[in-house]
Amino acid sequence: MAAAPQRYREFKMPDVGEGLTEAEILKWHVQPGDTVSDGQVVVEVETAKAAVELPIPFDGTVRELLWAEGDTVDVGSPIITVDTTPGAPEEAPAAPAPAPQAAAEPAPEAAGEPAPAPAAEQPAARQPVLVGYGVSTAATKRRPRKPVAAVPEPAPAPEAAPAPPAPPAPAGDGRPLAKPPVRKLAKDLGIDLRAVRPTGPDGTVTREDVQAAAAPAPEAAPAPAPQPEEAVPGQQPAERPGERRVPIRGVRKATAQAMVDSAFTAPHVTEFITVDVTRTMKLVARLKDDPDLAGVRINPLLIIARALLLALRRNPDAHAAWDEANQEIVYKETVNLGIAAATPRGLLVPNIKDAGRKSLAELATALSDLVTTAREGRTTPADMQGGTVTITNVGVFGVDSGTPILNPGESAILAVGAIKAQPWVHKGKVKPRQVTTLALSFDHRLIDGALGSRLLADVAAVLEHPRRLLTWG
Known part of the structure; x- marks a missing residue:
């Protein structure tokens, strides 16, 4: 079980000056799939009015860029995920389909499988190291959660229709699936990710999901003007005719x-x-x-x-x-x-x-x-x-x-x-x-x-x- 965390390593935003708390991503020098080596410059950031090139401290293949150019990132936050053993197979489970309910059950001993093969595959299918940064191919094939919640037999009770709003159970470490920028947005808005209905792939909470959860109820004030001056934090106000908005960042x-x-x-x-x-x-x-x-x-x-x-x-x-x-x-x-x-x-x-x-x-x-x-x-x-x-x-x-x-x-x-x-x-x-x-x-x-x-x-x-x-x- 310790192999998965060692394979995918995160490079976090370092403190490149005294007392700095954040930096802006100016330019990525690599893309997913690129091979990187220890000491190679992978990104240029701007902080404290200075542009600084950041070298990565290990070898591997870029798996995911966690922030876009122009994003402001807190010091200590992961900015890139690297596969340190790119030659190894992804270890996708061969047969996750027989019992979708068993996949959602956290206790492996309750399943009672006759053969030892499914138990050996269980840790590979859960891979907690990728929570928050996208799931592996194994996790994608293993989560038939949305078809289960689709209520294929609505005839007996109409009450079954409201079931989809409940977010799917978290995988592995108990946290809902969401990327770091989405987690930060939810934190800034005071939104509990567990109460947000996900619409992303495999039950991932997206930025739009968080913003929708933070938006005021539509019936609160339908008639008056929307008052753009009091927009929800984190939402970009709409530009009015004759004006141009530029985020305050960097220099x-x-x-x-x-x-x-x-x-x-x-x-x-x-x-x-x-x-x-x-x-x-x-x-x-x-x-x-x-x-x-x-x-x-x-x-x-x-x-x-x-x-x-x-x-x-x-x-x-x-x-x-x-x-x-x-x-x-x-x-x-x-x-x-x-x-x-x-x-x-x-x-x-x-x-x-x-x-x-x-x-x-x-x-x-x-x-x-x-x-x-x-x-x-x-x-x-x-x-x-x-x-x-x-x-x-x-x-x-x-x-x-x-x-x-x-x-x-x-x-x-x-x-x-x-x-x-x-x-x-x-x-x-x-x-x-x-x-x-x-x-x-x-x-x-x-x-x-x-x-x-x-x-x-x-x-x-x-x-x-x-x-x-x-x-x-």
Whole structure:
């Protein structure tokens, strides 16, 4: 009896990051019938804003994919079933038909078969390992339950007609037959699967069965409007003319939750400063021609990042975190600099670990790699954990400024506006100069107005006179 559980193995959704509870199936790389080997990538999932490829830890043949692309799966839930001994026969019983009532009877000794063959076949026909994921060929041939409940002789008593609503008895482990997504839906809706009338093959409870059981009674309110705002949980509301509904999942879901957590936890303050960055733009042009930096991507963001790192070094109290549980302020020495990157999948904020200790060339390389990796969808959960302060460059979209929301757990975020030629008073005369607006949002529990103003002013001072990169460094 122990052979069946070992043959069909389940691969469960792992926790690919710290504290993650669910992941979305992005793409299956295998299909039922495919051969897989230990370490082979079988599925790509998205969680905590990162796309992660999952390798399977054993060999075999894919029997069933338990979730579809686009489904959100809880960590620990089975996602794929694999036959680890694909060469072995399915062990279908030769003659299950003689006594259908005996098949429904759980006690084998009550049947009283004269020959030992049926008793030997009994464990193979029940196969409890497949409950919830589809039944084997043996179980399919062995369950003539619906013909029995069809009431072939209705003449004696009309009361026999209501018998079909009773769900068939569960097989093997006492649970009704249903796939994991259907079980989760029933749990979310508070529906007892044992009370649901199954309509699927071999008495399997389907998603439609659960939704039908959860639907309100038709006589409750036939005349009034159906009130779509109070639809049963788990049911997709119908789209109205002129609108389009998209499930909240993946990057959008993670970003929304993070922004809500931050906005309603940390009291935000945003300060602005407009600065002449003409000298910084000239420095960028010179660095691009520097042979020592050949092959390194040089842009204004590099100098802005360097300026923020220098300003944090001059104002270390601004680099901190609020520990609510322990009622402590945690001052941090290592700067993990987050860079907001727009990608086809949404906004990602990976960070450069220990950015403050990198040289200009190392920082430039790290920035380039970070953005490239994010846009190619190869950012890992580790790349986005542990950030301490962030830069968001809204200027690339032609925007002058904004009021950015902090990433949860960080003390500050700097928004950089578009750099434009504007009339500016320079050395007593109005001249066209390269000008931008910086906006610094910070956690007012950690940073008061004076400290926040000094931090922002120091960033602006470096960008206005970039020689301070040397004199202040």
